[in-house]
Amino acid sequence: MARTPLDEAQQAIGYTFRNSRLLDEALTHTSYVNEFKDQGSKDNERLEFLGDAVLALIISEHVASACPDLAEGALSKLRSHLVSEVSLSRAARRLDLGKLLRLGRGEERTQGRDKESILANTLEAVLAAVYMDGGLDAARSFALKAFAQELREATSREASETLSGDYKTLLQEWCQQRHDCVPQYVTTKEAGPDHQKTFEVQVTVQGKVLGRGAGRSKKEAEQAAAQQALEAVKRET
Numbered sequence: 001m002a003r004t005p006l007d008e009a010q011q012a013i014g015y016t017f018r019n020s021r022l023l024d025e026a027l028t029h030t031s032y033v034n035e036f037k038d039q040g041s042k043d044n045e046r047l048e049f050l051g052d053a054v055l056a057l058i059i060s061e062h063v064a065s066a067c068p069d070l071a072e073g074a075l076s077k078l079r080s081h082l083v084s085e086v087s088l089s090r091a092a093r094r095l096d097l098g099k100l101l102r103l104g105r106g107e108e109r110t111q112g113r114d115k116e117s118i119l120a121n122t123l124e125a126v127l128a129a130v131y132m133d134g135g136l137d138a139a140r141s142f143a144l145k146a147f148a149q150e151l152r153e154a155t156s157r158e159a160s161e162t163l164s165g166d167y168k169t170l171l172q173e174w175c176q177q178r179h180d181c182v183p184q185y186v187t188t189k190e191a192g193p194d195h196q197k198t199f200e201v202q203v204t205v206q207g208k209v210l211g212r213g214a215g216r217s218k219k220e221a222e223q224a225a226a227q228q229a230l231e232a233v234k235r236e237t
Contacts, residue, residue, distance in 0.1 A: 006024060015138065019133055026122070028101075029102060029118060035104040048128070060075070066151070067155055069174070081154055085117060089117075091149075092119035095146060099113065181205065188200050199221040200213070201224075203222070203226055203228075
């Protein structure tokens with residue numbers, strides 16, 4: 001039996017639909033509907049809207065579990081990175097969604113199958129279709145598989161800290177969340193000539209010294225102290 005385009009699409013995304021019309025809708029761009037109105041097709045914009053919310057929930061749940069030491073602000077930045085157009089389009093390309101799309105002639109001429117915005121929106125629509133057909137567990141399984149590479153990269157310790165901002169910000173967020181206070185930095189030593197000074201700083205939380213650091217400026221030393229403090233609290237949890 002000959003394989004249909006929907007068979008190929010289901011194999012590409014790794015999910016078999018009970019209601020294949022949902023997948024057909026998810027892969028139909030508005031430009032196609034506008035040019036072929038007599039076919040009665042639905043475009044994927046409503047599914048895209050739903051998929052955006054479902055993806056935010058799944059990614060929020062995952063990063064909160066994968067990065068238990070990150071504060072709310074850091075988690076928000078990490079999620080924003082993961083659900084960005086760039087991240088979505090990368091995942092869509094690996095699934096080869098561009099090849100599966102139904103586009104109007106205008107979008108075909110302007111390489112619509114490779115546009116980041118169209119690919120990102122299509123992936124959100126496909127996720128929504130999986131959610132409507134199989135529920136949250138099916139949607140979660142699809143999303144985590146589709147974003148496996150991005151999740152590995154983004155939830156690594158180094159990437160998380162880079163995305164979240166500086167160590168001082170991370171430590172302050174942790175202190176406010178856990179102790180409803182802010183860390184205190186004290187310069188304990190200055191050495192060297194004015195043009196080549198070094199500074200040593202210690203950071204305390206509720207009177208307890210959590211970290212020490214050195215640098216060529218107070219700011220650099222404070223960052224080093226905050227980094228050490230974060231490593232200390234992570235070991236304790």
